[in-house]
Amino acid sequence: MNETSLRLVWIYPDLLSTYGDQGNALVVERRARQRRIPVTRIDVRSDQPIPTSGDIYLIGGGEDRPQRLAAERLRRDGGLNRAVANGAIVFSVCAGYQILGTEFINDLGRPEPGLGILDVKSVRNDGDRHVGDVLADMDERLGLPPLTGFENHQGNTLIGPSARPLARVRIGNGNGTGDGTEGAYCDTVFGTYMHGPVMARNPLLADMLLKLALDVHALPRVDEQWYEALRAERIAHATQAAAARS
Amino acid sequence: MSGNPEPLSPRAKLAVTAGKAAAAVSRAAGKGSGSVIGGRVALKLDPDLLARLAGHLDVVLVSATNGKTTTTRLIAEALRASGPVVSNALGANMPAGITSALAGGSDSRYGVIEVDEKYLAGVARDVTPKAIALLNLSRDQLDRAAETRMLAEHWREGLSGTEAVVIANADDPLVAWAASSCPTVVWVAAGQEWKDDAWSCPSCGGVLQRPGDDWYCGDCGFRRPPPTWALHGDYVLSPDGVAWPIQLQLPGRANKANAAMSAAVGAVFGVPPKIALERMYSVQAVAGRYDVVTYLDRQLRLLLAKNPAGWLETFSLIDGPPAPVLLSVNARGADGTDTSWLWDVDYTRLAGHPIFVLGDRRLDLAVRLEVAGLEFRVCDDLDQAVRAAPPGRVEVIANYTAFQDLRRRIGN
Numbered sequence: 001m002n003e004t005s006l007r008l009v010w011i012y013p014d015l016l017s018t019y020g021d022q023g024n025a026l027v028v029e030r031r032a033r034q035r036r037i038p039v040t041r042i043d044v045r046s047d048q049p050i051p052t053s054g055d056i057y058l059i060g061g062g063e064d065r066p067q068r069l070a071a072e073r074l075r076r077d078g079g080l081n082r083a084v085a086n087g088a089i090v091f092s093v094c095a096g097y098q099i100l101g102t103e104f105i106n107d108l109g110r111p112e113p114g115l116g117i118l119d120v121k122s123v124r125n126d127g128d129r130h131v132g133d134v135l136a137d138m139d140e141r142l143g144l145p146p147l148t149g150f151e152n153h154q155g156n157t158l159i160g161p162s163a164r165p166l167a168r169v170r171i172g173n174g175n176g177t178g179d180g181t182e183g184a185y186c187d188t189v190f191g192t193y194m195h196g197p198v199m200a201r202n203p204l205l206a207d208m209l210l211k212l213a214l215d216v217h218a219l220p221r222v223d224e225q226w227y228e229a230l231r232a233e234r235i236a237h238a239t240q241a242a243a244a245r246s
Numbered sequence: 247m248s249g250n251p252e253p254l255s256p257r258a259k260l261a262v263t264a265g266k267a268a269a270a271v272s273r274a275a276g277k278g279s280g281s282v283i284g285g286r287v288a289l290k291l292d293p294d295l296l297a298r299l300a301g302h303l304d305v306v307l308v309s310a311t312n313g314k315t316t317t318t319r320l321i322a323e324a325l326r327a328s329g330p331v332v333s334n335a336l337g338a339n340m341p342a343g344i345t346s347a348l349a350g351g352s353d354s355r356y357g358v359i360e361v362d363e364k365y366l367a368g369v370a371r372d373v374t375p376k377a378i379a380l381l382n383l384s385r386d387q388l389d390r391a392a393e394t395r396m397l398a399e400h401w402r403e404g405l406s407g408t409e410a411v412v413i414a415n416a417d418d419p420l421v422a423w424a425a426s427s428c429p430t431v432v433w434v435a436a437g438q439e440w441k442d443d444a445w446s447c448p449s450c451g452g453v454l455q456r457p458g459d460d461w462y463c464g465d466c467g468f469r470r471p472p473p474t475w476a477l478h479g480d481y482v483l484s485p486d487g488v489a490w491p492i493q494l495q496l497p498g499r500a501n502k503a504n505a506a507m508s509a510a511v512g513a514v515f516g517v518p519p520k521i522a523l524e525r526m527y528s529v530q531a532v533a534g535r536y537d538v539v540t541y542l543d544r545q546l547r548l549l550l551a552k553n554p555a556g557w558l559e560t561f562s563l564i565d566g567p568p569a570p571v572l573l574s575v576n577a578r579g580a581d582g583t584d585t586s587w588l589w590d591v592d593y594t595r596l597a598g599h600p601i602f603v604l605g606d607r608r609l610d611l612a613v614r615l616e617v618a619g620l621e622f623r624v625c626d627d628l629d630q631a632v633r634a635a636p637p638g639r640v641e642v643i644a645n646y647t648a649f650q651d652l653r654r655r656i657g658n
């Protein structure tokens with residue numbers, strides 16, 4: 001953590017904030033403040049440089065054309081790569097997740113280089129768009145309860161040797177590659193297809209980022225009543241819907 | 247501008263009759279107004295029916311993400327000053343519903359038609375409109391609808407050769423982009439509260455600059471077209487520089503914008519702004535929206551808000567604290583099944599209001615409000631929420647199917 005205040009950077013709200021993922025920034029900020037951790041939220045528009053001194057960087061989902069524009073501008077800027085080289089924490093969703101990888105298919109149908117800070121590569125799924133509630137088991141090394149979220153994407157993402165799957169799907173598609181994986185992570189860089197937003201459905205993910213940033217193993221408890229009620233409802237809904245389909 | 251009614255062919259007559267019969271059966275079976283099912287049967291029998299039914303009408307098409315039902319109603323009221331109007335007033339805005347509405351308009355001079363954004367280009371091709379009003383475009387139902395800029399592109403391509411006069415909101419960059427390929431455009435400065443879908447230049451992808459009310463792209467030079475009509479507070483300025491007072495029973499800035507657009511449309515057909523605006527005053531509620539209904543000794547004002555832009559406009563028109571606010575959100579097919587958009591709505595605007603939460607997705611709302619740091623109460627149903635609210639006026643804000651549920655419950 002930087003000096004006196006935790007610096008939370010929300011990347012490109014003008015391009016990658018179309019699917020409610022700024023909720024992740026709101027949840028991280030809220031849960032930090034509830035622990036009396038001072039937070040500074042920094043929104044960086046795509047014509048501004050990415051600060052390299054952030055503690056936690058969040059990137060959200062966006063439509064296909066803004067995704068290409070964001071990748072172009074982030075590559076040109078180079079700030080996020082420098083921040084990660086310095087140990088910054090990055091949590092990315094959907095289009096943002098694809099951008100962190102080595103390559104994805106852009107809106108023009110052509111391969112677009114990503115930032116290469118997460119060892120994943122995305123291709124376009126030729127079948128139906130993946131839309132719906134997802135239930136997945138988190139990678140056991142993370143020690144987190146099941147992942148619940150909403151996916152809405154046309155991508156299939158392959159995980160390379162230096163990254164691990166974030167979770168294994170029980171219901172839904174996740175990475176869409178047929179191997180049952182969802183999302184990916186390596187050290188302090190995370191990616192997922194989950195909206196909802198994912199931190200609202202899985203607040204312990206927000207706590208995980210805070211613990212990494214603060215270098216602590218535990219945080220004071222906060223009131224989880226509504227988060228837990230929502231999680232239980234969405235998990236039950238996904239389970240019932242899957243049972244009805246089969 | 248009105249032509250003589252052209253007689254319908256025997257096939258078209260049969261299609262209209264079959265459609266009316268199907269609608270009657272549907273109504274009798276309790277499946278709603280029957281307007282869509284009737285139109286679907288009729289269109290199947292005669293695919294050109296829409297074009298034929300519109301043949302004798304001066305048609306106005308109205309499309310937008312938000313406000314199209316209300317604006318359709320305001321334009322219809324304005325044009326009634328110069329002739330009978332047929333309209334799909336209940337918001338059945340896809341080809342089947344439009345067909346069904348027009349089938350009742352054989353004696354009309356004008357057809358004022360709300361069109362779903364995705365169908366606008368196709369309907370404009372079929373009915374050869376005299377005018378097309380384009381109000382705004384923003385994110386809506388992203389789990390199934392087209393991307394917002396793609397819709398603008400679709401409008402731009404589909405309307406590029408239109409002979410209609412296009413009345414377009416110059417303050418919405420996506421609408422301006424869509425309309426700027428049309429030969430004849432009347433630009434209206436109707437304002438835009440929600441800006442988060444138009445930070446990128448629709449033309450080149452550059453970052454838009456937005457000093458004050460203006461906007462422009464520093465990269466390619468695409469900029470806000472100079473408007474000839476403008477909404478200015480409670481007035482609409484017409485091209486001759488006269489400020490006409492807007493007096494509506496409908497609340498809020500967004501409805502003033504809808505009235506300004508409607509006055510500009512009226513002028514295309516020779517209806518003077520004074521008369522058009524006076525006639526708009528008569529509109530009190532539109533398909534239940536803005537209605538004030540007494541229920542369990544409280545006065546519920548029913549407000550529909552389907553997406554972040556709609557919620558933002560709605561927050562700006564409700565009574566200030568301590569007016570109680572009741573929020574209801576569903577995520578059924580017609581709403582979009584993903585509730586993530588709740589996080590694009592700034593609920594801190596409700597600070598100080600007693601808040602009551604219901605609907606299928608009340609737990610999503612609860613987490614959203616908790617993270618916004620607001621006090622709220624989660625309720626099982628409408629009656630419980632209304633009884634929990636203090637007597638007097640209650641502002642009720644609901645998304646699409648939640649709104650229908652509320653109307654059904656209170657018998658409105």
Ligand SMILES: [Zn+2]
Nearest residue numbers: 447450463466
């Ligand atoms: Zn531009």
